[in-house]
Amino acid sequence: MNNYPKPLAKLIAELSRLPGIGGKTAQRLAFHIISMNDEDAFSMANAITAAKKELTYCSVCGNLTDSDPCAVCSDNSRDRTVICVVETPRDVAAIERMREYRGLYHVLHGAISPMDGVGPDDINLRSLIVRLQGNDEVVEIIVATNPNIEGEATAMYAAGLIRPSGIKISRIAHGVPVGGDLDYTDDETLSRAITGRRDI
Amino acid sequence: MNNYPKPLAKLIAELSRLPGIGGKTAQRLAFHIISMNDEDAFSMANAITAAKKELTYCSVCGNLTDSDPCAVCSDNSRDRTVICVVETPRDVAAIERMREYRGLYHVLHGAISPMDGVGPDDINLRSLIVRLQGNDEVVEIIVATNPNIEGEATAMYAAGLIRPSGIKISRIAHGVPVGGDLDYTDDETLSRAITGRRDI
Numbered sequence: 001m002n003n004y005p006k007p008l009a010k011l012i013a014e015l016s017r018l019p020g021i022g023g024k025t026a027q028r029l030a031f032h033i034i035s036m037n038d039e040d041a042f043s044m045a046n047a048i049t050a051a052k053k054e055l056t057y058c059s060v061c062g063n064l065t066d067s068d069p070c071a072v073c074s075d076n077s078r079d080r081t082v083i084c085v086v087e088t089p090r091d092v093a094a095i096e097r098m099r100e101y102r103g104l105y106h107v108l109h110g111a112i113s114p115m116d117g118v119g120p121d122d123i124n125l126r127s128l129i130v131r132l133q134g135n136d137e138v139v140e141i142i143v144a145t146n147p148n149i150e151g152e153a154t155a156m157y158a159a160g161l162i163r164p165s166g167i168k169i170s171r172i173a174h175g176v177p178v179g180g181d182l183d184y185t186d187d188e189t190l191s192r193a194i195t196g197r198r199d200i
Numbered sequence: 201m202n203n204y205p206k207p208l209a210k211l212i213a214e215l216s217r218l219p220g221i222g223g224k225t226a227q228r229l230a231f232h233i234i235s236m237n238d239e240d241a242f243s244m245a246n247a248i249t250a251a252k253k254e255l256t257y258c259s260v261c262g263n264l265t266d267s268d269p270c271a272v273c274s275d276n277s278r279d280r281t282v283i284c285v286v287e288t289p290r291d292v293a294a295i296e297r298m299r300e301y302r303g304l305y306h307v308l309h310g311a312i313s314p315m316d317g318v319g320p321d322d323i324n325l326r327s328l329i330v331r332l333q334g335n336d337e338v339v340e341i342i343v344a345t346n347p348n349i350e351g352e353a354t355a356m357y358a359a360g361l362i363r364p365s366g367i368k369i370s371r372i373a374h375g376v377p378v379g380g381d382l383d384y385t386d387d388e389t390l391s392r393a394i395t396g397r398r399d400i
Contacts, residue, residue: 003296005266011251014244019232020225031290032219033248034255034264041252044214048233048245051211055234064234066205090231096203 008034060131062107062124064089072096072105079103084142085128085158087111087151091144103142106131111150112157118150120157129161140168147174208234260331262307262324264289272296272305279303284342285328285358287311287351291344303342306331311350312357318350320357329361340368347374 004012008030016026033041057063058070061083065071072078072092082103086092092105110123120126132138141162145151159169175193176185185193204212208230216226233241257263258270261283265271272278272292282303286292292305310323320326332338341362345351359369375393376385385393 003293005255005264005271007247007251007254007266008264011247014247017240017244018229020228025220027290028220029218030251031288034251036252038252040217041248044217045245045248045252047207047211047214048241048248051207051230051234052236052238052241052245054207055205064205064208066207071205088231090227093203 057107057109061105062109062127063092063105064107077102080137081139082142083128083131083138083140084144086144087146087154095144108145108154111145111154113150113153123154125154125158125161128158132162132165132167138167140170142170142172144172147172257307257309261305262309262327263292263305264307277302280337281339282342283328283331283338283340284344286344287346287354295344308345308354311345311354313350313353323354325354325358325361328358332362332365332367338367340370342370342372344372347372 011030011033012023012026015021015029016023018026021029033044036044054066055064056066056068058065058068058073060069060073063070063072067074079102083106084095084101084103085106085108086095087108087110089107092107095101095105106124106128108123108125108128110118112118112120112123128141132141141158143155143158145154145158155171162169173196174189175196176182176189182190211230211233212223212226215221215229216223218226221229233244236244254266255264256266256268258265258268258273260269260273263270263272267274279302282301283306284295284301284303285306285308286295287308287310289307292307295301295305306324306328308323308325308328310318312318312320312323328341332341341358343355343358345354345358355371362369373396374389375396376382376389382390
């Protein structure tokens with residue numbers, strides 16, 4: 001790397017700090033960026049700056065947004081009786097992609113993980129309780145944290161906090177993925193798929 | 201993607217234009233960039249802009265540089281009797297990494313490839329001939345284009361242009377890579393390794 005002119009070495013160094021981008025990939029990307037025309041390269045640089053400057057977190061639900069409250073929270077056509085609790089803004093995007101769920105969200109920005117030193121107060125959970133206080137519209141909270149240990153722990157903890165309010169709490173279903181193969185499904189998932197069986 | 205706020209969608213779109221970066225990876229990178237602190241994100245954006253603004257091609261050898269002539273061409277301690285002809289600035293960096301070669305370079309920025317419509321005049325080859333005219337220092341040209349069809353064709357064509365000047369022309373050796381396995385070496389490479397055998 002020392003053989004590259006400074007601005008190139010700097011660009012490679014910056015790119016290799018991205019997750020999953022190693023030294024070789026960073027070099028390849030840097031050379032590609034240099035070979036792009038000025039307009040395209042500056043457009044990419046501006047996109048980074050603009051995203052960083054213009055994006056903020058919704059003061060209501062915690063989702064990533066360029067306006068506060070976010071598009072979902074300020075959309076009067078959404079069903080305000082249901083709040084879906086997710087770990088990240090990407091989960092919101094995934095659920096929105098289905099175009100089926102019409103309720104609101106609450107983004108935790110993480111999950112409780114004692115192993116990583118992440119406790120209940122390190123995620124955006126208290127604000128959900130505050131949000132529910134004095135709000136008599138909400139009738140159901142769907143906890144859609146990830147189906148792993150941290151997500152489950154977070155779901156249990158959140159349920160414990162919400163329960164006194166009397167609001168219905170549900171958890172997304174776990175089971176065999178659609179298009180999946182029973183034979184290749186891990187035991188825990190299969191066990192949950194059988195426990196969670198439904199009448200047809 | 202339509203569910204993301206505009207600045208985020210724009211950043212994802214820009215990142216997914218990079219080679220080898222698909223939609224999912226672009227999303228992951230974009231979310232990472234947003235989660236970086238302002239200073240780091242702006243530093244990355246600036247690195248792109250700076251690399252694009254400050255880097256140029258050496259008017260002598262064609263290598264990527266932030267000063268013209270480049271560091272190699274203007275280094276008086278380099279051996280000016282040898283010029284190594286390579287396809288890309290990355291090849292220069294690879295050879296410089298060895299810290300063995302002390303001569304000069306000439307970067308072609310590509311290889312002759314009739315299939316892709318790249319002819320001799322589409323690469324930085326004529327400038328090598330101009331560079332050799334009236335230069336009586338150079339005694340050898342090492343053609344280090346890639347060991348593939350395009351690289352070979354380019355090497356042959358360049359040799360044809362240089363030969364009338366009487367300068368010695370050599371080609372980097374092809375053979376079994378060090379640490380490689382004879383059994384897994386392709387026929388063409390093995391054949392060249394045998395043809396190019398040396399006394400020990």
